[in-house]
Amino acid sequence: MNRRIFFPACLASLALGACGADSGSQPTQSGEADRVECALAGSKKFERVCLTETMPGEKGRMLVVRHPDGGFRRFNILTDGRGLAPADGFDETTIKILGGGMIEVSSADDSYRLPASIKPSAEK
Template sequence: MKPMFLRIFSAAAAALFAASCGTESPVPQGSDIQCAIGAGVELEAVCTLERSAEGESVSFLIHHPDGGFRRIEYDTATDQIGVGDGADALKVSEESTAEIAVFAIGEDRYRIPSEMLRTQPQ
């Protein structure tokens, strides 16, 4: 009797596991931005910028096409961006201008219109 129970339990567990693997994450809400995820990759508009405000700073979640993400903060008082969390530092590129913010976090690079950073979320 015990082996039959194990077979039924194993089949039920396998079915439950298979069903949970088939669920896709929802498409992130936000604006498309240019990013290059990894070393040697060209910038493409394949990332999504999602924003939320918290006092003097605006928090951003940059969604990568592979499901990864980065969190950055924009300080409205100082007009500066920084990493919201994580071990890698944010390095602003010399390519940045008043119109475009270009920066890297680790090997990942991002190019965001400055207006997107300065616009308060709704």
């Protein structure tokens, strides 16, 4: 069965913070709800230390994942069922469905566990 990953416009509503009335307002980045598990710099150990925020981008909504050391990765939130794409385009990004409404996004030697709405694709 082919499955697609969909990220609604208010991706933040699941676990990444609340969407405000003004979608172009300040990014969300406060409180425990904004933290996601990440394994950075090739580590296999996931820790809930990365902060997330969504904001407008050149190609629609963007997800930014901030590392505790000040580093970050930016992803374009795609609306065609592919999920995320690196906004900077430098590193290959893969998405693995974990189940329970979660995915694992890996880009270079960093990995993130993020909430997602996963729906079966339409049969043609």
